[in-house]
Amino acid sequence: MPSTASPNSSSLADVLDRILDKGIVIDIWARVSVVGIEILTVEARVVAASVDTFLTYASEISKIEQATQTGDLDDIQDLEIETTSARKHEQKIEKTRAGVDAS
Amino acid sequence: MSEHLYTYGVVDDDEFELAIEGVDGGTPIRTVSYRSLTAIVSDIDTLEPERSDENVRRHDDVLREVIESADGRTVVPMQFGMVFKSGRTLKSVLRSGRRAFRKALLDVDGMVELGVKIVVDEGATVDDDTVADIAERLAAAAERDVENDLFSDRLCMNRSYLVAYDDQEAFSEAVQAVRDDYEDLTVQYSGPWAPYNFVDIQIGAAQ
Numbered sequence: 508m509p510s511t512a513s514p515n516s517s518s519l520a521d522v523l524d525r526i527l528d529k530g531i532v533i534d535i536w537a538r539v540s541v542v543g544i545e546i547l548t549v550e551a552r553v554v555a556a557s558v559d560t561f562l563t564y565a566s567e568i569s570k571i572e573q574a575t576q577t578g579d580l581d582d583i584q585d586l587e588i589e590t591t592s593a594r595k596h597e598q599k600i601e602k603t604r605a606g607v608d609a610s
Numbered sequence: 611m612s613e614h615l616y617t618y619g620v621v622d623d624d625e626f627e628l629a630i631e632g633v634d635g636g637t638p639i640r641t642v643s644y645r646s647l648t649a650i651v652s653d654i655d656t657l658e659p660e661r662s663d664e665n666v667r668r669h670d671d672v673l674r675e676v677i678e679s680a681d682g683r684t685v686v687p688m689q690f691g692m693v694f695k696s697g698r699t700l701k702s703v704l705r706s707g708r709r710a711f712r713k714a715l716l717d718v719d720g721m722v723e724l725g726v727k728i729v730v731d732e733g734a735t736v737d738d739d740t741v742a743d744i745a746e747r748l749a750a751a752a753e754r755d756v757e758n759d760l761f762s763d764r765l766c767m768n769r770s771y772l773v774a775y776d777d778q779e780a781f782s783e784a785v786q787a788v789r790d791d792y793e794d795l796t797v798q799y800s801g802p803w804a805p806y807n808f809v810d811i812q813i814g815a816a817q
Contacts, residue, residue, distance in 0.1 A: 511779060512786040514724060514801045519663055521725060521800050522670045524758075527661070529806035530689035531620070537703050537815035539657065539695040
């Protein structure tokens with residue numbers, strides 16, 4: 508009978524590393540909209556979502572809540588733009604990192 | 611009144627309840643299905659759950675229980691914080707993303723993730739051949755593997771392995787053999803995890 512290692516109970520760092528960074532990501536807009544939305548993109552991530560992304564989502568959520576309460580649609584339209592720019596920003600960071608690794 | 615749904619992951623067509631506490635104490639853990647896709651959910655009051663240590667742990671604990679309560683139920687995990695406004699918006703996303711969810715479920719069918727990190731002692735070094743040997747031996751006991759960030763100088767290997775639920779014992783033996791052969795290295799072995807590192811889905815929406 509060969510000896511066997513047992514996986515340790517997981518450290519919080521291991522949990523954070525996975526849960527905040529990996530797994531299915533669904534845009535806030537797709538999660539809160541009931542009418543009139545069309546889900547356009549189902550795509551593999553080019554870059555892994557980061558804590559920055561999470562924070563961006565968190566701030567979007569509060570804006571959505573605000574917009575829902577006040578019924579101010581302009582606020583919601585702003586969100587899409589912010590999401591896009593956040594993604595571009597993130598990809599830029601990722602490219603920079605890749606460049607560092609390659610050097 | 612709790613009207614929103616915190617979602618933990620997606621499984622193949624199923625219906626069950628788990629009497630454990632989820633994120634923000636939501637209980638029970640239950641299922642919401644659209645056709646043959648089932649989301650694991652619990653009720654939640656906020657669209658923005660606090661990213662506390664406790665909540666993060668609970669997200670992971672729920673997924674572990676989802677796996678273990680059916681002796682290896684396949685689950686595609688969500689990232690932390692995926693709250694849906696209602697059952698209706700959740701079903702809408704399950705429907706729209708059904709191809710991606712279905713493919714992800716197939717990709718990790720019957721599998722769990724195991725993590726292995728190799729840490730060197732302070733001031734010690736390790737040669738590339740050693741790392742390559744370890745990586746090769748562990749990969750041979752797994753279906754797939756991915757490399758994660760080496761966030762410290764002392765971390766010389768950080769990989770996640772996709773292993774069949776029923777083959778975990780064999781993988782654990784491979785880990786033990788590595789430990790026996792390289793006693794001066796620290797082998798950190800974690801899991802089983804939901805296969806976080808082996809799903810790659812992002813769903814967006816437009817008006």
